[in-house]
Amino acid sequence: MSKLPKVTGRDMRGVMAYPPTPALPGAERVDATDTVDLAESERMIRALIADGVDAIALNGTLGEMASLTLDEWKAFAGTVAETVRDVDPDFPVFIGTTTLNTRDTVERMRFLADLGITGTLLGRPMWGEMVAPVMERFYRDVAEAVPELAIVVYDNTAAFRGIIPRRVYKTLVDLPQVVAVKYAGGASVGFRYHNDMAHTGTKFPLMPIETDWFPAWEMYGEELVGMAWSSTTAMGPGPVLELRDALQEGRFDDARWLTERLRWAHEPFLVGQDFMEFAKYNVPLEKIRVNHAGYINVGTCRPPYTEDLVPEEHVRTSIEHVDRYKQIQQEIEQRFGVRAGRQASKV
Secondary structure (H helix, E strand, O other), rough: OOOOOOOOHHHEEEEEOOOOOOOOOOOOOOOOOOOOOHHHHHHHHHHHHHHHHOEEEEOOEEEEEEEEOOOOOOHHHHHHHHHHHHOOOOOOOOOOOOOOOOOHHHHHHHHHHHHHHOOOEOOOOOOOOOOOOHHHHHHHHHHHHOOOOOEEEEOOOOOOOOOOHHHHHHHHOOOOEEEEEEEEOOOOOOHHHHHHHHHHOOOOOOOHHHHHHHHHHHHHHHHHHOOEEEEHHHHOHHHHHHHHHHHOOOOHHHHHHHHHHHHHHHHHHHHHHHHHHHHHHHHHHOOOOOOOHOOOOOOOOOOOOOOOOOOOOHHHHHHHHHHHHHHHHHHHHHHHHOOHHHHOOOO
16 A cells, blocks of 8 residues: 555645745855754744744745755754654645756655655756656656655746646646645736636645735635745744634635735835846845844855845845834734734744
8 A cells, every 4th residue: 555645735724834944154155064054943943833834845945955965955854854743743844855857856755754754845857947748747756756745846937947837737636745836936816826726626725925815715715725835934924824814714804904914015025026036036035034034043045046146226125025024013913912923032
């Protein structure tokens, strides 16, 4: 009897946090080794779980999967696995295994399975653009090779050179390992989202970003879009979790207000202004905003994607975005009487 993942697409509900990978001082150096701040990584995982996120995904683009050495990635994954086992062995964590080829990806997936990790956040090889039949074979191959590991498909139109064709979704729904799709960054809920969802139904959620969650929920309901992804939670998850609670409790006037405030906070941030420009600087901009927010100390970026090459204007608007986010944390506390911005350093 073949092994199957511990979770299914029907289990995916709530907020999936996407934090960066904390770095030690000097990580920006070309000759740096062992750059992962494992102590801060443990604190980060404990804080996010304690503050109420429903799942965590690591080592995507913003998690610097591309610039970690294999030894660093293994050390980080091991720390995450040990921390989750101590806090809540059933808590769903998905660690990235995207590489430039199928064999390396499978090897990393097996490493995670041996650690007892729930699943993997998995994009696709991008040296050459994948056409639909190649994409279908890739996901079938990795699912069959490590059947016990759940897969959150990572859809990033910039990183992976295009969208996931609809015929591929027809293949993904037949794989019990696929439990969610992190829907393409910068894509609002529109025709493509609707048409893609027509092929997935209730099998697994096409997770929108938190600022698109309410309109998606209004159109499709919790059964289809019960989970959203959020890298913003790395600045403090309170406002996004308050949106989750409002949606799950049917408080749609509150959900509308929270969505409007979150969108206002995101307004200056480059991702909403020009997604393709943002994709050029997304790794350092993420670390800039998370460090400025102060919820997690994620350190500097690893080469070649370092902060010193980011245009000053992009840095300025990122800081403005964080300042607005801190403002709405206070507004939410006043409106709902909750602590929207917990201090993870106390966890």
